[in-house]
Amino acid sequence: xxxxxxxxxxxxxxxxxxxxxxxxxxxxxxxxxxxxxxxxxxxxxxxxxxxxxxxxxxxxxxxxxxxxxxxxxxxxxxxxxxxxxxxxxxxxxxxxxxxxxxxxxxxxxxxxxxxxxxxxxxxxxxxxxxxxxxxxxxxxxxxxxxxxxxxxxxxxxxxxxxxxxxxxxxxxxxxxxxxxxxxxxxxxxxxxxxxxxxxxxxxxxxxxxxxxxxxxxxxxxxxxxxxxxxxxxxxxxxxxxxxxxxxxxxxxxxxxxxxxxxxxxxxxxxxxxxxxxxxxxxxxxxxxxxxxxxxxxxxxxxxxxxxxxx
Amino acid sequence: xxxxxxxxxxxxxxxxxxxxxxxxxxxxxxxxxxxxxxxxxxxxxxxxxxxxxxxxxxxxxxxxxxxxxxxxxxxxxxxxxxxxxxxxxxxxxxxxxxxxxxxxxxxxxxxxxxxxxxxxxxxxxxxxxxxxxxxxxxxxxxxxxxxxxxxxxxxxxxxxxxxxxxxxxxxxxxxxxxxxxxxxxxxxxxxxxxxxxxxxxxxxxxxxxxxxxxxxxxxxxxxxxxxxxxxxxxxxxxxxxxxxxxxxxxxxxxxxxxx
Numbered sequence: 175x176x177x178x179x180x181x182x183x184x185x186x187x188x189x190x191x192x193x194x195x196x197x198x199x200x201x202x203x204x205x206x207x208x209x210x211x212x213x214x215x216x217x218x219x220x221x222x223x224x225x226x227x228x229x230x231x232x233x234x235x236x237x238x239x240x241x242x243x244x245x246x247x248x249x250x251x252x253x254x255x256x257x258x259x260x261x262x263x264x265x266x267x268x269x270x271x272x273x274x275x276x277x278x279x280x281x282x283x284x285x286x287x288x289x290x291x292x293x294x295x296x297x298x299x300x301x302x303x304x305x306x307x308x309x310x311x312x313x314x315x316x317x318x319x320x321x322x323x324x325x326x327x328x329x330x331x332x333x334x335x336x337x338x339x340x341x342x343x344x345x346x347x348x349x350x351x352x353x354x355x356x357x358x359x360x361x362x363x364x365x366x367x368x369x370x371x372x373x374x375x376x377x378x379x380x381x382x383x384x385x386x387x388x389x390x391x392x393x394x395x396x397x398x399x400x401x402x403x404x405x406x407x408x409x410x411x412x413x414x415x416x417x418x419x420x421x422x423x424x425x426x427x428x429x430x431x432x433x434x435x436x437x438x439x440x441x442x443x444x445x446x447x448x449x450x451x452x453x454x455x456x457x458x459x460x461x462x463x464x465x466x467x468x469x470x471x472x473x474x475x476x477x478x479x480x481x482x483x484x
Numbered sequence: 485x486x487x488x489x490x491x492x493x494x495x496x497x498x499x500x501x502x503x504x505x506x507x508x509x510x511x512x513x514x515x516x517x518x519x520x521x522x523x524x525x526x527x528x529x530x531x532x533x534x535x536x537x538x539x540x541x542x543x544x545x546x547x548x549x550x551x552x553x554x555x556x557x558x559x560x561x562x563x564x565x566x567x568x569x570x571x572x573x574x575x576x577x578x579x580x581x582x583x584x585x586x587x588x589x590x591x592x593x594x595x596x597x598x599x600x601x602x603x604x605x606x607x608x609x610x611x612x613x614x615x616x617x618x619x620x621x622x623x624x625x626x627x628x629x630x631x632x633x634x635x636x637x638x639x640x641x642x643x644x645x646x647x648x649x650x651x652x653x654x655x656x657x658x659x660x661x662x663x664x665x666x667x668x669x670x671x672x673x674x675x676x677x678x679x680x681x682x683x684x685x686x687x688x689x690x691x692x693x694x695x696x697x698x699x700x701x702x703x704x705x706x707x708x709x710x711x712x713x714x715x716x717x718x719x720x721x722x723x724x725x726x727x728x729x730x731x732x733x734x735x736x737x738x739x740x741x742x743x
């Protein structure tokens with residue numbers, strides 16, 4: 175069952191003095207199934223945030239329709255079981271962390287005894303239990319992001335829409351958020367998040383959609399999208415002389431010198447085999463030979479290039 | 485309390501909470517306090533007119549600073565919610581846009597009620613301190629000043645719903661000035677030489693809020709009798725006008741994109 179659906183979603187804005195029409199989203203279709211983590215990835219300005227604002231009712235579509243749990247997004251009831259983290263963490267700065275969560279919980283009509291129990295639990299869960307009585311204006315960027323996540327979770331929602339949840343976080347913070355998203359999926363929640371950090375998306379997503387210039391150019395499960403075929407080979411060797419290094423470098427896409435070790439990357443397996451033969455015949459030592467699968471980044475770059483040249 | 489009423493209450497309470505942290509509010513309140521207290525000094529300089537000076541200066545201070553607070557604090561609070569995008573997390577909950585507008589308005593009106601109440605209390609203290617009477621007409625006049633602020637806040641909210649805070653402030657101040665000059669504008673249009681612009685002056689007179697109807701400061705300070713029915717009918721006029729403006733603000737908010 176699809177908990178988030180969009181059909182032919184379009185949005186255009188008028189910009190500039192002359193009111194030139196710019197199409198930010200151009201016919202987006204989405205199907206996010208119950209209990210999955212769905213990554214919505216694309217370069218800056220691709221239309222990710224605009225699509226998310228359409229799904230959360232913050233902007234109105236020029237054409238097309240979207241539903242959350244089967245309810246049209248134009249109806250505020252579609253947001254009854256939705257948690258939302260906007261990009262940029264814009265919050266009431268004069269509130270403390272606990273007051274901020276209490277305000278959002280009260281908007282959802284959560285009773286006082288539930289709020290009293292849930293607020294400290296959530297602050298603990300997102301890693302800022304010490305900041306309950308600090309004003310949001312004194313929070314660091316990472317703490318604000320965590321407070322925003324707690325806000326999105328305050329209503330114990332079935333569906334979460336997170337706009338760039340890892341942005342502004344240090345590596346530890348990114349790992350914490352990835353773990354949090356995975357644990358939320360284990361609890362049966364459906365998570366739709368946008369990101370331009372492809373490594374994060376590749377690690378945790380069940381399904382991804384790649385949006386480029388307002389259009390979804392790929393949508394599907396990662397295995398299906400990336401396929402099983404190799405995209406190249408990475409070879410690390412030792413004990414080769416300068417002449418051989420130059421010979422192999424000419425075959426490789428990329429060559430790196432790391433002290434006494436040499437690392438080569440080949441797009442073509444046959445060329446890697448040829449280089450291996452040369453190295454073995456000259457007495458070089460093979461330290462590692464790693465086949466490389468096509469990554470989300472490869473797919474993303476291919477699609478972005480195609481769209482740019484189109 | 486229904487779910488919708490609860491959301492309006494929560495938004496109003498948060499607006500109020502934000503407003504009482506505004507430095508501008510305290511600056512304006514300090515100036516109004518100074519002006520009310522200055523009536524004691526001014527009265528000493530005008531022998532024989534003590535009462536009238538306390539009344540005039542007190543009512544003028546409440547009205548003038550009340551309007552400044554309604555326009556600048558009111559517009560700032562709505563603008564900040566939009567410019568700082570705090571509205572995103574609120575409207576991405578099951579909150580209707582009209583609930584947001586009404587909640588903001590209710591929060592601002594409660595702030596004005598508190599502010600008018602405090603200034604009126606100070607005014608009464610000054611009057612009592614000087615052993616002068618505090619006739620009921622003064623309370624009627626203060627009540628209508630409050631209703632004028634209720635209307636001005638609705639005007640400010642209406643303009644804030646579709647334009648920038650600077651323009652909204654300019655439009656609201658402009659409307660406040662014109663609203664006090666409507667009788668003069670109508671009389672000007674009735675002059676024999678002004679027949680060509682009479683439709684415009686008539687349209688302004690009947691279309692814009694007539695704020696002079698809410699101004700009983702002069703008669704109250706002069707000790708004239710003011711009927712309670714007059715006060716109530718004028719308060720009702722302000723309420724109906726405010727309701728119309730709120731409906732307009734809601735209609736504009738419904739169509740607004742929060743980019």
